[in-house]
Amino acid sequence: MLKGRDxxxxxxxxxxxxxxxxxxxxxxxxxxxxxxxxxxxxxxxGPDGRKARTWGHYAGExxxxxxFCGVPFWPEDPVDRDGCYSGSALVQGxxxxxxxxxxxxxxxxxxxxxxxxxxxxxxxKTDGKTFGFKQTVLVNxxxxxxxxxxxxxxxxxxxGNSLYMVLGARVAGPDRNAQTDYGEALFYRSEDGLHxxxxxTLTTPERFGYMWECPDYFEIDGHKVLGICPQGLEAEEFRYxxxxxxxxxxxxxxxxxxxxxxxxxxWDYGFDFYAPQTFVDESGRRLLIGxxxxxxxxxxxxxxxxxxxxxxxxxxVPRELTWENGRIYQNPVPEMKELRYDETHIxxxxxxxxxxxxxxxxxxxxxxxxxxxWEVVIGDGLTLTYDEGIFRMELTxxxxxxxxxxxLQVPDIQFMRILVDCSVAEIYLNDGELxxxxxxxPAYDKESHDLRVSxxxxxxx
Ligand code: FRU
Numbered sequence: 001m002l003k004g005r006d007x008x009x010x011x012x013x014x015x016x017x018x019x020x021x022x023x024x025x026x027x028x029x030x031x032x033x034x035x036x037x038x039x040x041x042x043x044x045x046g047p048d049g050r051k052a053r054t055w056g057h058y059a060g061e062x063x064x065x066x067x068f069c070g071v072p073f074w075p076e077d078p079v080d081r082d083g084c085y086s087g088s089a090l091v092q093g094x095x096x097x098x099x100x101x102x103x104x105x106x107x108x109x110x111x112x113x114x115x116x117x118x119x120x121x122x123x124x125k126t127d128g129k130t131f132g133f134k135q136t137v138l139v140n141x142x143x144x145x146x147x148x149x150x151x152x153x154x155x156x157x158x159x160g161n162s163l164y165m166v167l168g169a170r171v172a173g174p175d176r177n178a179q180t181d182y183g184e185a186l187f188y189r190s191e192d193g194l195h196x197x198x199x200x201t202l203t204t205p206e207r208f209g210y211m212w213e214c215p216d217y218f219e220i221d222g223h224k225v226l227g228i229c230p231q232g233l234e235a236e237e238f239r240y241x242x243x244x245x246x247x248x249x250x251x252x253x254x255x256x257x258x259x260x261x262x263x264x265x266x267w268d269y270g271f272d273f274y275a276p277q278t279f280v281d282e283s284g285r286r287l288l289i290g291x292x293x294x295x296x297x298x299x300x301x302x303x304x305x306x307x308x309x310x311x312x313x314x315x316x317v318p319r320e321l322t323w324e325n326g327r328i329y330q331n332p333v334p335e336m337k338e339l340r341y342d343e344t345h346i347x348x349x350x351x352x353x354x355x356x357x358x359x360x361x362x363x364x365x366x367x368x369x370x371x372x373x374w375e376v377v378i379g380d381g382l383t384l385t386y387d388e389g390i391f392r393m394e395l396t397x398x399x400x401x402x403x404x405x406x407x408l409q410v411p412d413i414q415f416m417r418i419l420v421d422c423s424v425a426e427i428y429l430n431d432g433e434l435x436x437x438x439x440x441x442p443a444y445d446k447e448s449h450d451l452r453v454s455x456x457x458x459x460x461x
Pocket of ligand 1: 022023039085086101152213214295
């Protein structure tokens with residue numbers, strides 16, 4: 001008998017104790033301790049409506065046992081009174097510098113895109129336990145004149161003796177609307193982390209959405225990468241299916257010189273993935289954590305209205321990034337496998353049970369005709385099928401809360417790893433070449449939260 005836990009609360013994905021969670025923030029490992037901050041509204045949803053957003057904090061000695069440590073700072077100052085928005089961490093010697101955007105809405109009749117909003121970039125220093133005072137390092141007048149009021153989400157890193165910051169921005173187009181405004185990345189340089197100078201702006205020759213949120217910049221295996229979350233892309237048959245996207249550009253040219261962006265690739269093709277951030281841990285791995293959620297979607301998250309304890313959203317497991325075959329591969333960090341406590345083998349036409357709604361399993365497909373068509377059904381409404389080079393992830397109306405299908409063209413699938421965790425599934429195809437993440441809401445009964453998985457191959461599928 002399960003007590004005191006609603007069936008949709010995750011077992012190994014980070015989620016808010018209660019309230020609302022969105023973007024991962026301030027990811028770092030400092031003096032052996034991993035820190036995962038996140039966008040947090042502890043009282044949302046609540047009877048008193050939406051509360052200004054702040055940061056929540058998880059920390060721990062390893063990535064499998066992070067503990068919730070509370071709220072490091074609140075949006076209670078003139079520089080951030082309408083929200084401590086997203087940002088990042090930079091480890092510098094004996095301290096960590098946290099940078100975030102202080103969102104301020106001026107009173108009056110404003111649209112808050114072209115007027116009335118302040119975006120202050122703020123620095124807070126920490127030793128991981130105590131948090132210093134807020135220092136404002138950039139304000140609206142420091143951004144290029146053609147920017148709208150939407151400038152935010154500082155990602156900060158060090159190269160040589162300099163510090164760099166990239167910000168996401170919405171630039172006003174000729175008609176000052178979402179059809180002509182365009183997304184851009186702003187690059188700043190600093191020697192001390194306090195004084196920042198605009199170094200350059202970077203965008204695509206052809207307009208690519210009206211806003212770029214949550215930028216990230218890093219090198220992997222000698223390849224430069226700019227991660228962004230563009231808003232305003234048109235959906236295509238197999239791409240850009242969500243309201244907003246999250247992906248990365250490959251970057252040619254040097255950071256200090258001219259750079260060209262090419263080959264935008266989405267990080268994840270599921271219903272719920274946004275605002276990812278990467279960091280390098282003390283063992284030198286480039287790790288990524290994303291928000292399992294999506295802003296401004298009409299679908300209502302059913303966990304928001306639970307009588308006992310309302311909560312919304314979670315983060316992906318930490319994924320290790322590697323460069324293979326001209327793109328970035330993502331896989332759950334190897335230590336995730338330590339959570340496995342039982343080994344079951346499943347063969348075609350068999351079923352297995354994921355006890356208490358959670359499991360981490362792999363399916364290898366052998367070469368041969370039969371394997372080119374298969375179906376995996378998880379619980380009572382999440383179905384994965386492969387047929388004639390098309391991979392489908394389908395949710396029933398009830399289990400998906402109205403979200404139904406995502407399709408991908410994949411010439412060959414040899415291997416699939418699936419992490420299922422009560423109300424989230426992360427599906428990794430071909431050793432992390434393609435990933436799909438989604439929330440789903442099985443109808444757990446009171447007695448048992450077990451999930452049944454079935455696997456059928458060939459014509460039986
Ligand atoms: C992305 C985002 C960020 C912003 C934060 C506010 O989901 O809109 O651009 O900083 O969320 O919570």
